[in-house]
Amino acid sequence: MLERAHLMVVREVERQGSLTAAADVLNLTQSALSHTVKKMEQQLGTQVWTREGRSMRLTQAGQYLLGLANRLLPQFEHAEARMRQYARGERGTLRIGMECHPCYQWLLKVVAPYLARWPDVDVDVKQRFQFGGIGALFGYDIDVLVTPDPLTKPGLRFEPVFDYEQVLVVPEGHALAHVPHVTPEQIAQEVLITYPVETDRLDIYTQFLTPANAVPRRHKVIETTDIMLQMVASGRGVAALPRWLAEEYADWMPIVAKKLGKKGIAKQIFLGTREADDAIDYLSAFIALARDADWAQARIRA
Structure with a gap:
């Protein structure tokens, strides 16, 4: 046996x-x-x-x-x-996995009110997984996966919690700062700065450049949002980020967010969980808080 x-x-x-x-x-x-x-x-x-x-x-x-x-x-x-x-009288720890670099700033603004409402629940955030985000969920390394690209798998549930637009961020004095929208051919003349993610998982490539058979003049990789946008502001390149994040930084940095193509690129943030965990109240409460539309709009205006 x-x-x-x-x-x-x-x-x-x-x-x-x-x-x-x-x-x-x-x-x-x-x-x-x-x-x-x-x-x-x-x-x-x-x-x-x-x-x-x-x-x-x-x-x-x-x-x-x-x-x-x-x-x-x-x-x-x-x-x-x-x-x-449970034996110690604790509710537990909510372990959140991140498959979305810019979503970290979004997550911080969800975690703050969540911790205030659930003082007996701890939160842990993981950004790297040995077998990827889906594997981390199945392997019980995390309880929630934050991702813009959900994969349908038996036993998992993905809830859309926030809509956003992917835009191109350029310096204020850049020629593209004055166009109504950006084309793939225009980005082909630029240095594109991205997070360290495979190009087949970057929306700027999969939904914009690759269908047009276009590539940037040069591709740079930077891990942190702050440094990435400092590079953009100093004229070292352009970057694709969520509009809400770009406009947040534009309040104190000389950068401009521009629409990618005439229709733009619409995206959503999803929270992935195991169906077996549906009965966990503090997990359900986190998802409910994250998708609260009124709260989300207030967060963007803050």
């Missing part, structure tokens, strides 16, 4: 690369772990590893068990952590 302990052994031996190192992490002697491995393979009726000197390589059966361990063990660990929180 397959047990949780078997999955823990498979995962740890793969992580550590040897029985000796895995035994240390699992607080076992090497002989005890060797016995566990032998007994497990006997119970399962198949080899899980092949031995190559001191190293061990997973068989096909072992690879299957590793995948199972990576899916199930985080759920056990998450459930145990949640039970410990």
